[in-house]
Amino acid sequence: MSRHYDVEAVRKEFPAAERIVYLDSGFQAPLARPVMAAIETFLREGLETAGPKSVWLDRVEQTRAKVARFLGVSADEIAFTKNTSESMNIAANALPLRAGDSVLMIHGDHPNNTYAFLNLKKKGVRIDFLPMTDVVNAEAFLPYIDDTTRAISLSHVTFHAGHRFDIESIGALCADKKLYFVVDVMQAIGVVPIDVKAIQATFVGCGSHKGLLVPQGLGLLYWNQTLKELEPAYLAAASLAEIPDDLIARPDRLASSPTARRFELGNFNLPAIHALGASLDMIEQIGVKNIQNHCFDLGDHLLAQLDDLGVSLIGPRQRQHRSPHIYVVGLPATEWLSYFEENGVRVSPERDGIRISFGMFNTIDDVDRLVHLIRGRLSKKSFKAA
Ligand SMILES: Cc1ncc(COP(=O)(O)O)c(C=O)c1O
Structure with a gap:
């Protein structure tokens, strides 16, 4: 049951979720x-x-137009990429950063974003890290901004503990301080409503194999097209303003496309783009806000049961600061992962425990099945929650 949509009907579209208790959409x-x-x-x-x-x-x-509508932007601001790593590398290398400039990031955030920026150290750009705390907002960044700071980049939702950072306040801070703002929405998209204009981001990037339901190999990149100074670090026919009709390259006509196609390289991942068209239709039909609220309800139910069992939650607990769908619990993965696998429950090992992550098709029964397994094992003896 869901208060928000007909989850049983949605579940029928996911045969894998009928066969196993699939609590791994964050993977x-x-x-x-x-x-x-x-x-x-x-x-x-x-x-x-x-x-x-x-x-x-x-x-x-x-x-492309559907993606743009979904994010509240223009189709000319959307590029197709391969994955989050590629989107973040494109973004990091498009920023006009020089030796002596610095970028602020969060320690322990996803490496596929972090490395894209750490690579700029070759140019003499400094990357400074804030500690990862449950609440990350403009106030947290403010003391770290100095006259070398040019950009901030972070995830909207963290993969390893389900933080949901206050990217709207950080975006407002960046607008105020004239900083570029690059956001990795890989874990958020499809589950958390994203209004890109409200974030005031320079670039937003992600892949599409989690909340967007597409097999791996397709990424998205939003670019704020008012920032024309942001150019790709490479050149392909597809990224040009004008592709010569005779397909003979002209050294004197190298202007980038006025649209986000400037960031695209060659042919597309056509099967995955077909998949994305269909998955966006599904998501829009249900409503991403309904998916979010359904996942929050599952999370509330999970947290109540975990409290009962004395199992801790890693990461923020309040709805305001947590993701709707990612819950890392204090059960050591080395001891618990194979137990869940053997009992038909798919979850992920995480830095501090076991990650349970919901998708639009999960139900309270899935949560109860997981909790039943935890309770059964804990009641047996020496198995303690961390
Ligand atoms: C926050 C975040 N960024 C990026 C990725 C993945 O990066 P890529 O799309 O390059 O595989 C993940 C998870 O796989 C993630 O959780």
Whole structure:
């Protein structure tokens, strides 16, 4: 049951979730039938007709427009990439940073964002880290900003403890201090409503294999198109303002596309873009706010049961500061992961315990099954929660 939508109907679209207790959407979403159907359409067209490429490219643009609507931005501000790492590297290298400039990040945040910026050390750019605390907002960043600071980058939702950082206040701070603001929304997208204009971000990047329900290999990048000075660090025909009709490269016509296509490189991941078109339809039909609220309800239920068992939660507890769908619990992964696996429950090992992460298809029964297993083992003896 859900107060927010017909979760039983949604669940039927995810056969994997019917077979196992799937509590690992923070790792990879199971495939949904409509998403698979969209990929199959593409494959069948390729098989039978060798590909109506113009039809496929029209669908790329339709999906770009859907992504833009989903994030509250213009289609000209959306580029397709390969994954979060690529989006973050594109963003980090597009910022006009020089030796002596500095960037602020959060210690222990996702490495796929952090390394993109650490690589700028080669240019003499300094990366400074704030400690990871339950609440990260503008106030937390303020004391770290000095006259070398040029940018802030962090995750919206953390993968390893389910923090949900106050990116709107940090975005307002960046606007006020004239800093670039780069946000990794990989764990948030599809579960937490994201209004990119309210964040006031320079770049927002993610992959699409978690809340967006697409198989791995497709990323998104939002670019604030008023910031024309942000250019890709590379050049491809696809990223140009004008591609010569005769396809002979012109050294004197190298201007970047006025749209976010300036950040794209060559051909697209067409099967995954077909998948994304279908998954966005599913998500919009349910409503991302409803998905968020459903996950919050599952989380409240989980937390109440864990309290009862004396199992701790790692990371923030209040709805205001936690993600709706990621809960890391103090059960050592070395002792508990295989137990869950053997009992048909899929979760992830995390730095400080076991990560339970919900998707749109999870139910209270999934939570109860997990809790039943924890209770059964804890009651047996020497197994203690951390
Ligand atoms: C916050 C965050 N960023 C990025 C990634 C993944 O990066 P990529 O899309 O490059 O594989 C993950 C998880 O896989 C994540 O949790």
